[in-house]
Amino acid sequence: MGKIEQRVSVSLKSRSYDIVIKPGLIDELGVRLQSLASTERVGIVTDRHVARHYLSAVVSQCKQAGLHPVSIVLPPGEKNKTLATVEKILDVLARERFERKSLLMALGGGVVGDMTGFAAAIYQRGIPFVQVPTTLVAQVDSSVGGKTGVDHRLGKNLIGAFHQPKAVWIDTKFLGTLPKREWIAGLAEVIKYGIIADKRFFVYLERTMPAILKLEPRAVMQIVKRSCEIKAQVVAADEQESDRRRILNYGHTIGHALEALGGYQSLIHGEAVGIGLVLEADLARHQGYCNSKTVDRIRSVVRAAGLSDRLTSPSLEKVWSAMQHDKKVSQGKVVGVWPNAIGRVRIVPIERGTFAEWFKTVSVGGSGRSRYTAKRGQ
Incomplete structure (x- = not known):
């Protein structure tokens, strides 16, 4: 063929x-x-x-x-x-x-x-x-x-x-x-895989992002294949999201909340996840799960991909309320995925008080969109 x-x-x-x-x-x-x-x-x-x-x-x-x-x-x-x-x-x-x-x-x-x-x-x-x-x-x-x-x-x-x-x-x-905006947004999911499961892949993304952004065929094939391999391994270990598969939700707890608050129109999925990758890493740092260097590396690669890292809602109550409707909520608790280091994460519930303390430290700005805002197509 x-x-x-x-x-x-x-x-x-x-x-x-x-x-x-x-x-x-x-x-x-x-x-x-x-x-x-x-x-x-x-x-x-x-x-x-x-x-x-x-x-x-x-x-x-x-x-x-x-x-x-x-x-x-x-x-x-x-x-x-x-x-x-x-x-x-x-x-x-x-x-x-x-x-x-x-x-x-x-x-x-x-x-x-x-x-x-x-x-x-x-x-x-x-x-x-x-x-x-x-x-x-x-x-x-x-x-x-x-x-x-x-x-x-x-x-x-x-x-x-x-x-x-x-x-x-x-x-x-x-x-x-694919319109540039959609292509860039998709890179958030690719970056996620490096953070949750593969340090070497994350390093590859740090080094190769310029080639990826130019859609160089070898780089594109590599990121698609490696992302699928990681997803396949996780799904095979936990088909119905009872345990390990939940690591795939990293970046999505806050990301999904921001999507919902925008009526699924102001942010497309990958843009919201990109913001979530950075904010949830910073929230992990606030809880003592990872250090500032880890957050900085995640923020840098997200920005290098052309994605925003800025919170789009100034309201603690709105963001927390939207997170309560996430399907991962268990017994009223928001279950988050938090980086320990690049390539390793933990799954731990978060209390509202902890979230509120962290929220005070976060700057809010911009629409949260990537710098690529071309008309949406395919």
Whole structure:
């Protein structure tokens, strides 16, 4: 099949699957779907932005492979990640008489992937689906691991299910048509992996960020592959987030709160996580879990990626209240992930008093957006 591909296995016994990473993989989607599908009917779920770039080519490939593709084009953006949008997917599946063996393909970013996976999880109590992530956040994070779902007005991803894909197919060439703002935002998830699990990878990011920002192919392939390897290892050890998998939430406790406070419009996910990486490291320092040097290194690499490190809400009560709606809250306590050092973290609840003491020391400023504010697209 042409250019050399990289594979990362997600080992989950009967639910195991491969992540395939290959530039130009989009040209093989019809053949790959044919090898995986049990029926001719396949659903292609995407959004308007991605459809404009890629849908006609994918539909054509499916037809050439003898499949019967059904396109489901959704409105873009986190604000549309709702039960109402999932219902639109289910309406098409029912109208087109999809069966339990019919296959869905998520062609898009994390929002499309999460909603497609959730629809696949609940339609006829579960049908197979594959992930074809087109954004960096989706390629290195949300497409892997089987978390699916939608947002509630009180919090992000409060409604969902675990439903593993049959495969994850990553074409790094998708990133070339990604708006700069989306590309930069995705780097927050990449940086997260170095902090939580791999000191050497973090050092690589410190040294290579200029090449990464220029989308140099070898650097892009390296960060995508290593991020997927770390995610796969964590998921294999803890599929349903009962223990170790919670380390993947580093940066997300404050990050999700900031997303919610902005109505899922002022900050996109990676931008909010980037702020969360720095603030949660500083909060770890405040609690005595790590030293200032660790915080400074995290802040430096976040800034080098072009991401903001500034708190976007001046209100303690608003931020703390938004954190209370996080799905990781246990018995009313906010459970945080705190760096001990680069490559090591701990999972410990935090009290409101401790958070309030730290909050007084934090400066607030700016919109929190990265310096790249290009029009959002794919």
